[in-house]
Amino acid sequence: xxLGPPGSGKGTQATGLADERGWIHVSTGDLFREHLRRGxxxxxxxxxxxxxxxxxxxxxxxxxxxxxxxxxGAGTPVVFDGFPRTLxxxxxxxxxxxxxxxxxxxxxxxxxxGETLVRRIAWRATCANCxxxxxxxxxxxxxxxxxxxxxxxxxxRSDETPEVVRRRLEVFERDTGPLxxxxxARGVLARLDGDAPVDEVARRIAVALS
Ligand code: AMP
Numbered sequence: 001x002x003l004g005p006p007g008s009g010k011g012t013q014a015t016g017l018a019d020e021r022g023w024i025h026v027s028t029g030d031l032f033r034e035h036l037r038r039g040x041x042x043x044x045x046x047x048x049x050x051x052x053x054x055x056x057x058x059x060x061x062x063x064x065x066x067x068x069x070x071x072x073g074a075g076t077p078v079v080f081d082g083f084p085r086t087l088x089x090x091x092x093x094x095x096x097x098x099x100x101x102x103x104x105x106x107x108x109x110x111x112x113x114g115e116t117l118v119r120r121i122a123w124r125a126t127c128a129n130c131x132x133x134x135x136x137x138x139x140x141x142x143x144x145x146x147x148x149x150x151x152x153x154x155x156x157r158s159d160e161t162p163e164v165v166r167r168r169l170e171v172f173e174r175d176t177g178p179l180x181x182x183x184x185a186r187g188v189l190a191r192l193d194g195d196a197p198v199d200e201v202a203r204r205i206a207v208a209l210s
Contacts, residue, residue: 003108005117005168009198108208111194125141
């Protein structure tokens with residue numbers, strides 16, 4: 001799993017790692033955004049929390065992950081991105097994985113200074129279809145608004161205004177920060193310096209996993 005504040009590179013690295021190794025990428029943020037687009041009841045429930053930069057309640061989030069894991073089955077390794085985000089979710093995940101005879105193998109904490117996070121998010125845009133994340137300053141799209149990878153629509157997320165980002169960073173510190181100690185006590189935590197180019201961070205992740 002990837003732990004790290006918004007803008008730390010979790011989505012980019014989790015997507016790359018899953019692609020490279022044939023693992024399954026599970027991003028709770030992407031799952032919620034899919035529900036929002038489909039206009040499902042779960043999406044409507046999540047909308048207010050997401051737009052304010054608050055966490056969706058644990059019970060709702062865990063139920064969604066349980067359903068996703070049920071569909072995935074027990075065979076393939078999963079890369080979690082943005083889950084768990086609270087201690088209650090971490091405990092629920094242990095239970096869910098235990099039922100499947102699985103466990104958490106590695107928790108990768110991407111550490112990035114606050115000013116880098118804010119700068120990255122200001123330039124960030126996401127494909128609504130394949131969820132590829134772009135930094136429009138460092139790597140402009142070949143065609144504006146169109147995903148290089150799948151041709152889907154690329155735009156800025158509605159929860160990436162400066163005010164909501166500030167709140168998301170506070171919520172990360174308060175609720176998700178304590179997870180580092182939780183996984184450190186279990187000997188599966190790796191702290192990685194995420195303030196480097198994408199390929200270099202990917203290399204550090206590979207070393208940590210090996
Ligand atoms: P992300 O794409 O991971 O930045 O998530 C976007 C938003 O979705 C978050 O700010 C939360 O509102 C919600 N969200 C995503 N994952 C979780 C989670 N594990 N628990 C609660 N809310 C979540």
